[in-house]
Amino acid sequence: MTSPPRPITVRKFAAMKAAGQKITMATAYDYTMAGILDATGIEGILVGDTLSMVVQGHDNTLPCTLEQMIYHTEMVGRAVRHALLVADMPFLSYQLGVSKAIENAGRILKETRCQAVKLEQAPEQLEVTRALVSAGIPVMAHFGLRPQSIHQIGGYRVQRDRDRLQADAKAAEGAGAFSILLECIPAAVAAEITAAVSVPTIGIGAGAGCDGQVLVFHDLLGIPTSNVPRHAKVYAEVGKTITEAVTRYRDEVRAGVFPGPEHSFE
Numbered sequence: 630m631t632s633p634p635r636p637i638t639v640r641k642f643a644a645m646k647a648a649g650q651k652i653t654m655a656t657a658y659d660y661t662m663a664g665i666l667d668a669t670g671i672e673g674i675l676v677g678d679t680l681s682m683v684v685q686g687h688d689n690t691l692p693c694t695l696e697q698m699i700y701h702t703e704m705v706g707r708a709v710r711h712a713l714l715v716a717d718m719p720f721l722s723y724q725l726g727v728s729k730a731i732e733n734a735g736r737i738l739k740e741t742r743c744q745a746v747k748l749e750q751a752p753e754q755l756e757v758t759r760a761l762v763s764a765g766i767p768v769m770a771h772f773g774l775r776p777q778s779i780h781q782i783g784g785y786r787v788q789r790d791r792d793r794l795q796a797d798a799k800a801a802e803g804a805g806a807f808s809i810l811l812e813c814i815p816a817a818v819a820a821e822i823t824a825a826v827s828v829p830t831i832g833i834g835a836g837a838g839c840d841g842q843v844l845v846f847h848d849l850l851g852i853p854t855s856n857v858p859r860h861a862k863v864y865a866e867v868g869k870t871i872t873e874a875v876t877r878y879r880d881e882v883r884a885g886v887f888p889g890p891e892h893s894f895e
Contacts, residue, residue, distance in 0.1 A: 637672045637713040639745060639767045639807040645672070645840070646829040652841025654715075654831060655849060657705050658684050662846060664708035671712055673831075675747065675843055676702040678717040678777070683847045690776045693719040695733055699740050706742030714743040715769055720777045723748050727760040734766045747810060749775040750797060755804045762805030770801035773835065774813035787834075791818045798822045798830075810843065811835040813860065834860030 645652050654673035657663035658680045666674055680701055681693035695718075702716040716737050723730035734746045745767035748754060758768050773788045788794065795818075798809050808829045811819045816836020823830040823839050832839030847853070848861035852868040881887035 634670065634711055636711055639713065642672070642713065642808055642829045643827075646827075652829055652831060654712075654841060654843035656843070656846045657708075658701050658846070660704045660708045663705040666846070667709045667712050672841070673843070674705065674709055674712040674714050676705050676714070676716045676743070677747075677845070678719045679845055683845060689779055691720050693717075695719055695722045695736070698722075699737055702737060702741040702743050709742065713745065714741075715745045715747050716741065716743040718746050718748045723754065723757050727757055730757045731760055731764050731766070734761050735764070738766060745769055745807065747771055749777050750801050750806075751775070751778070752797065752800070755800055758801060758804040758806055768804075768806045769808045769810055769831070770798075770804075770806040771810045771812065772797055772801070772814075773811050785813070787813050787815065789815060789818070791815075791821075794818055795822055795825060798826055802826045802828050811839060834858070 642652060652673060653671040654675055655666055655671060656675045656677045656679060657666050658676060663674060676698065678690040678693040678698065680697070681687045681690045685692070698716055698719050702714070706714055718734060718737070722733040737743060737746055746761070747769040748757070748771060750758065750770040750772055758770060761768050772794055774785060775782065776785070779785060782788070794814060801809055806828060808831060809822070809826065810831045810833065811822065813834040816838060819830065819832055819835035820838025829840040831841045831843050833843050844861055848857050848863070850865050850867040851857065851863040857863055878887065
């Protein structure tokens with residue numbers, strides 16, 4: 630009998646970078662989708678604050694609350710047996726001081742089954758990263774396009790400050806981050822950062838030179854059927870399939886075709 634694969638840990642992420650093995654991640658927001666993702670053997674599942682947009686219908690990630698992140702991460706965690714489960718720290722859950730950040734990150738780990746948190750990293754968050762790591766909470770640092778700061782950086786734009794990005798990544802590594810997520814930065818810059826740090830880099834819109842990649846589950850599957858960002862690739866048109874299936878169901882009910890005898894009881 631084949632034994633089940635061992636759960637992925639932050640140490641496994643580091644070992645994969647050292648071995649030159651690519652890391653695969655995707656987002657999940659509920660039990661069913663998380664189970665499907667985990668069964669594929671991908672190494673990481675991120676419960677992103679993108680749930681504010683793709684699940685709740687907001688224009689950005691700012692409305693997402695700590696309670697909502699805990700709620701979604703807890704249900705995702707029930708399905709995950711293999712992948713490293715990482716949860717986003719939402720807006721204002723870590724910007725109000727080290728003590729509050731540790732309290733909030735600790736709640737996420739205590740009340741869900743996740744093993745690490747991700748936070749959008751600016752220089753002022755280095756102390757928070759260092760404190761979380763010292764408290765035993767693994768941190769994935771997020772650089773480049775930081776959606777929680779869209780009003781400050783002027784919207785969803787590619788971030789091109791090479792020197793700043795490199796310095797920030799090195800500083801996050803020094804603060805103890807186990808991994809670095811690079812979002813919407815030039816591919817050449819991401820490759821340079823990947824070579825300069827010893828921790829794994831995970832890219833989204835950062836080119837193929839990163840140690841791994843992450844995609845939003847809905848973008849990967851073509852849900853919805855439009856407005857897929859340039860950095861994403863649609864691997865299946867599930868949104869179109871769902872629309873066609875529900876339309877057939879509607880038409881068959883209206884025509885009296887469904888339910889048929891095979892769907893009824895004597």
